[in-house]
Amino acid sequence: MNKKKIIANIVKVISWIFVLVFFYWAIKNNMLSHIYEEPDKFLRLLKQHVTIVFVSGLAAIFTAIPLGILLTRPKFRKGEWLFVNIANLGQTIPSLAILALAMGFLGIGIKAAIIALYVFSVLPILQNTIAGLDSVDKQTIDAARGMGFTPVQILWKIEMPQASFFIFAGIRTALVINIGTAALAYLIGGGGLGVWVFTGIQLFDNSFLLSGAIPITILAIAIDYLCRGLEYLVVPKGLRLARKTNG
Template identity: 40%
Template sequence: MRADYLEFWKNRYPDLLAATGEHLTISLASIALGVAVAVPLGIYLSGSRIRWLRSLVFSVANLFQTIPSLALLAILIPLLGIGMKPAIFALFLYSLLPILRSTYAGFQSVDPSVLEAARGMGFSRSQRLLSIQLPLAFPYIMSGVRLTTVYIISWTTLAALIGAGGLGQLIVSGIGVNKTELIVSASLCAIVLALIFDRALGAVEKFGARRARTERGDASLLHG
């Protein structure tokens, strides 16, 4: 039995490596798009006084979360075809709400009196954003990105159903030919990827939290 497993790993190692590369490409592309859209949007909404716009944006982002993943992929096929494009776009839509919510919460947590004191000392809007608000909100933002990354890596396995490849393709193939070793191996690779990114982003989040505590101390001196 052990020899059979060793032979399996020897034969399937290139396939697992290639599928892992595809899996990472889909996951990281969708997360990067989510960060590029949700973080600036969350920053804008945190400073906006237009309540209906804030409600509209969060409602739309929440709507994407309520659509079943398979249904969303099926809807995108007529628009984007099959392959990586619809998979990345669907996962990008799923990534918006948690990143948007954490960014908004982070910027809302900044003490307005500190910003007012910085304004009185001549800080421009961009200086307040980069020197005070962003460092203090960074742990919140990273918390959302970390959670989203773990979810997206898991959900990317469904991309195989529309021909996008990745580790899900090996899982589907293993189910089709009743190969338990293939199913378990691909699943373990996805789990390991999620754990690695969770630990790495967790370390970044902790570093940001330490920086935020330092910034809060400096902000208190500024306010005082």
């Protein structure tokens, strides 16, 4: 194990120790009281939060990945800069401004929050899809053509498996960012755990604030590990081993 891996593991262990100590402090000082005092409301807010993230993330996945595949085809390559720059607007415009624009078109509510987070999610998935497909060894593609593979077979049997690591990284990044950003949905009547976060800020009440913030943190960690698990199942074993060796 090289020095970089040792340092990374040490940092990871220290980070988890801080997280566990913080959770212990929060529970001991009754900072999560609203979760078990108002379980029905907590579950309702959690459901709203998950719905916003899941629907917006799923829509971004089903938009960005096909678009990324299309833009890496020779016929549509010239349009890459245009679509990537359009998607880039979702990152350059502040999230609050996107929420305000969505609210202006769709009114107050969860629909506006979903559209805003969808716009915010497209770029990382699109960029990673394009980067992953561009990283596929051209000689491997040429060899597949020489073996009689059709373009569709090359895409699904050669390019997509090799690009899957990059694609999952983009999906994971988008979803984790979305979970935190979804707290802002409260500002346009979208609900979610941001209701308790902003209530805590307004009332200077840490029990409200942490009852919303800690579940958001746990949800982000859970989604990150879920995506890593799916990545482990989907990414070919040879590519995983190669990345570990190179890393």
